Amino acid sequence: MSATGLLLLGVVAAVGGANVFPEPRLDTLPCGTTTMNPGERVAIQSPNFPQNYDTDYRCQYEITCNPMESTYLEFICPSFELESSTDCLNDRLVVTYHGSREEKCGTDSPDGTITSDGWTRLTFASNAATTAPGFRCYIWCREQTTTTSTTTSTTTTSTTTTTTTPTTTTPTTTTTTPTTTTTTTPTTQLLLPHTTTTTTPTTTTTTTPTTTITTPTTTTPTTTTPTTPIC
Numbered sequence: 001m002s003a004t005g006l007l008l009l010g011v012v013a014a015v016g017g018a019n020v021f022p023e024p025r026l027d028t029l030p031c032g033t034t035t036m037n038p039g040e041r042v043a044i045q046s047p048n049f050p051q052n053y054d055t056d057y058r059c060q061y062e063i064t065c066n067p068m069e070s071t072y073l074e075f076i077c078p079s080f081e082l083e084s085s086t087d088c089l090n091d092r093l094v095v096t097y098h099g100s101r102e103e104k105c106g107t108d109s110p111d112g113t114i115t116s117d118g119w120t121r122l123t124f125a126s127n128a129a130t131t132a133p134g135f136r137c138y139i140w141c142r143e144q145t146t147t148t149s150t151t152t153s154t155t156t157t158s159t160t161t162t163t164t165t166p167t168t169t170t171p172t173t174t175t176t177t178p179t180t181t182t183t184t185t186p187t188t189q190l191l192l193p194h195t196t197t198t199t200t201p202t203t204t205t206t207t208t209p210t211t212t213i214t215t216p217t218t219t220t221p222t223t224t225t226p227t228t229p230i231c
Helices: 003-016
Strands: 032-036 041-045 058-065 071-081 092-097 100-104 119-125 134-143
Touching: 032 041, 058 071, 058 134
Parallel strands: 032 058
Antiparallel strands: 041 134, 058 119, 071 134, 092 100, 092 119
């Protein structure tokens, strides 16, 4: 390469930074269905951007990144301004993907949104009243990555230096006081049924045989002396 060519390349690099060959401008997606592959991106924008969008306008985009199960979509919105209203009842951009549905209006941009997989539906709607400059968003199709965690085990060896100091030992006199331990054994009192004993005196009768001796009785005749009366 000639010196002139090198100089020209240096000027281009200085003006454009590290990106010597900038990416071509993307055409804006029309309303409808689009399928992308990982690494690709698309652009969507409101009609007339950066001028105010039309009233009573509605456009829906359905974008899929293939394969849907192992990819996701990332939103980058450098410009976003719609009519602001409570609960986005007037102008709004509804962002829907599996597990989520968000309504955006005012300057509440979907910039930074990452979908759960490679599918999304975007619906832009305006009413018949006030309008605003609108929005321009880029939507990237990216592959989901698997993160492997590596655990490093560190073994630390510590060195201990021991210094020995001479120690003087003083004899210790220990006085032991006898300790009397009294163990109390619980006494179980056995209640026996109460028996009342009635003692009846016993009379012992001893019969001694009796011998009767009969002595003959002699009757002495009595003599009666007549009594003489005293006059």
